[in-house]
Amino acid sequence: MNTFYFIAFLSVFFAILVISAKNPVHSILYLILTFFTFTVHYILLNAQFLAIVNFIVYMGAILVLFLYTLMLMNLNKESEQPKSNLIKIAAVIGGGCFLVTIVAALRTFGHSEPVILKDPNLGLVKNLGKTLFNEYLLPFEISSVLLLSAMVGAVLLATKDPKTTA
Amino acid sequence: MEHLTQTIQTVPLNAYILLSSVIFAIGVIGVLVRRNAIVIFMSVELMLNAVNLLLTAFSVYLGDSSGQVFVFFIMALAAAEVAIGLAIIVMIYRNTNSIDINVLNRLKW
Numbered sequence: 690m691n692t693f694y695f696i697a698f699l700s701v702f703f704a705i706l707v708i709s710a711k712n713p714v715h716s717i718l719y720l721i722l723t724f725f726t727f728t729v730h731y732i733l734l735n736a737q738f739l740a741i742v743n744f745i746v747y748m749g750a751i752l753v754l755f756l757y758t759l760m761l762m763n764l765n766k767e768s769e770q771p772k773s774n775l776i777k778i779a780a781v782i783g784g785g786c787f788l789v790t791i792v793a794a795l796r797t798f799g800h801s802e803p804v805i806l807k808d809p810n811l812g813l814v815k816n817l818g819k820t821l822f823n824e825y826l827l828p829f830e831i832s833s834v835l836l837l838s839a840m841v842g843a844v845l846l847a848t849k850d851p852k853t854t855a
Numbered sequence: 856m857e858h859l860t861q862t863i864q865t866v867p868l869n870a871y872i873l874l875s876s877v878i879f880a881i882g883v884i885g886v887l888v889r890r891n892a893i894v895i896f897m898s899v900e901l902m903l904n905a906v907n908l909l910l911t912a913f914s915v916y917l918g919d920s921s922g923q924v925f926v927f928f929i930m931a932l933a934a935a936e937v938a939i940g941l942a943i944i945v946m947i948y949r950n951t952n953s954i955d956i957n958v959l960n961r962l963k964w
Contacts, residue, residue, distance in 0.1 A: 693866045697874045704878050704901055708885030713894055720897050727904055734915045739926055743907075746930055751900070751937050758941045759893055762948050780887030788880040792873065801868040807918040812911075820920045821927070832931045839935030846942035849949070 693733060700726040717755050724748050734804070736812030871912035878905040892944050892954040896937075903933050 885898030914922025
């Protein structure tokens with residue numbers, strides 16, 4: 690059996706568990722597993738740099754931040770009230786319509802060619818670094834400004850306002 | 856490593872598009888179904904990752920490394936977005952003692 694289909698099944702399975710778990714902490718742990726399967730997908734595509742970045746940034750930083758925020762809020766005493774069944778059915782129909790549209794558009798393509806790695810160096814750090822620092826140098830520098838403003842904004846939003854609390 | 860990457864030689868591009876759209880749809884359903892703001896935020900992350908995977912698959916399919924650079928930018932953007940979003944959620948929790956989005960319906964009018 691092909692490795693890809695097994696990992697794809699695991700991705701979908703854990704993604705469904707993320708949105709159906711009752712406890713938000715379980716939700717985050719399933720999300721970590723989902724992102725781990727994405728890392729395996731990147732390795733299968735030989736995108737080694739992205740696999741490492743996904744592993745470190747997503748699983749290491751972003752999801753720990755989620756977990757930390759959730760533990761700061763003491764939510765265990767009152768569990769989440771589920772939405773009414775009507776809204777749930779409407780939501781599943783809405784998401785299903787989106788999926789059906791994409792799949793129907795895909796069917797008009799017919800049979801597609803397999804994904805073949807033409808250049809084995811494509812996803813390696815050396816090759817990506819050349820592209821990043823030649824063609825995409827300006828967006829790279831601008832993203833540093835984005836990260837700085839995000840950091841300032843997060844600190845500004847999350848600190849307590851002394852006028853209102855005093 | 857070569858042994859691993861041999862296995863994708865038989866996977867059609869449609870399989871990647873299908874996988875990404877299924878995970879994107881699960882993210883959309885998660886945003887619509889849940890009431891906890893943090894779980895809604897996690898569904899948004901799921902959608903971002905589905906798109907990342909599809910961009911990488913297209914990049915490998917076309918033999919163009921620009922797609923993977925875009926994914927790198929999207930990851931940087933996602934990190935900034937998570938920091939801001941979680942700060943907003945913490946602020947809401949401090950003001951209303953809840954992260955249930957139905958408490959926030961004052962924004963409707």
